[in-house]
Amino acid sequence: MHRSWLTAGLATLCLTVGVPNPANATSSVSVDMEATVLAAQIDPRRADSTLTPGAKTSVLAVEQALDAKDLLDPRWVDGYFGTETVAAYAAYQRSLGYTGLDANGLPGTASLTKLGQDRYTVTHTISVGTTVQRDGYVVNARTQAMLAEAQRLLGYQLVLEQGSYNPGGDPTSAGTHDGGGVVDISVTGMNATKRTAVARALRRVGFAAWVRDPSQGDWPWHIHAAAINDTDLSSQAQHQIGDYYLGLNGLAGRGPDDGPKVSIQTWEQYQRGQ
Structure with a gap:
């Protein structure tokens, strides 16, 4: 009874003097995880400080929390999830005992x-x-699940020739397959039209996907696909997805996107639209 009286009295006092009520400290602040993770992939690849649409409030809340833990300099608390914020978040993950992909920023x-x-509270996990x-x-x-849905749209099976979580497995992949969310799809028996159709279906369901040909690197024809917002992505795959959003081809030379044009969306956004 005394505790209930004290809580109620404190809440009344807070309202009276115009300070936040600690009983409702997080009620008005939420962090959209989807938007935050997306910003962490795109912002480090920008040539300027343009903010990722819809992410500013969430990113600011995360940066303020990192600043409060002395992991991020206050000058970087700006709603832009750039390289400094990625590094600070990775340091926070390590402080929790995480290593490897669990501390990828x-x-x-x-x-x-x-x-x-x-x-704050977390939404859209x-x-x-x-x-x-x-x-x-x-x-x-x-x-x-994303591959299964792309197959449903296409009406035929897709066959992998490289999967995820394969550190050092293919030196030509530059580390993109070291984490989750990244696959290479066989195009054996496919003509140019069919290869493009596969890349389009993969993009529709939330992959950054490109048809790769031997003129681009030391590899055979294949389709490379990286799942947007997969939280297990290697840093190299994160960069590819950021480049995809910026209209680039995901290769080291950062040339223009050469894939089929679709409205870019994540797997979760695709699901909500069905």
Whole structure:
């Protein structure tokens, strides 16, 4: 009874003197995880400080929390999830004991929620799920679901020739397959029209996808696909997705996007639109 009286009295006092009520400290602040993770992929690849649309409020809340932990200099608390914020978030992940892909600077649900304790709530959470086998390769459940939906749109099966979580497995991939969300798809028996159709379907469901040909690198014809907003992405794959949003081809030379034009969206946005 005395505790209830004290809480009510404190709330009344807070309202009277015009300071925040600690009982409702997080009620008015929320962080959209989808928007935040997207900004963490795009912003570091920008040539300027343009903010990712719809992400500013969420990114600011995350940056303020990192600043409060002395992990991010106050001058970088600006709603722009650039390289300094990525590095600060990775340092926060390491402070929690995370290593490897779990400390890649992309917010995961657990770390983002813990960072926001008493500061904000998290909405639109992302889960990549457990790893599964596909065509003899490893992918996560989110990637598997995305591939299944692309197959449904196409009306035929897709066959992988490289999967995810394959560090050092293919030196020509420049580390993009070291984490989750990235696959290479076989185009054996496909003509140019069919290759383009596959890339278009993959883009529709939330992949950054390109048809790769031997003139671009030391590899055979294939389709390279990276799942946007997969929180297990390697840093190299994060950069590819950022470049995709900026109209580039995801290669080291950062040339113009040469894939089929579709409205770019994440897997979660695609699902909500169905």
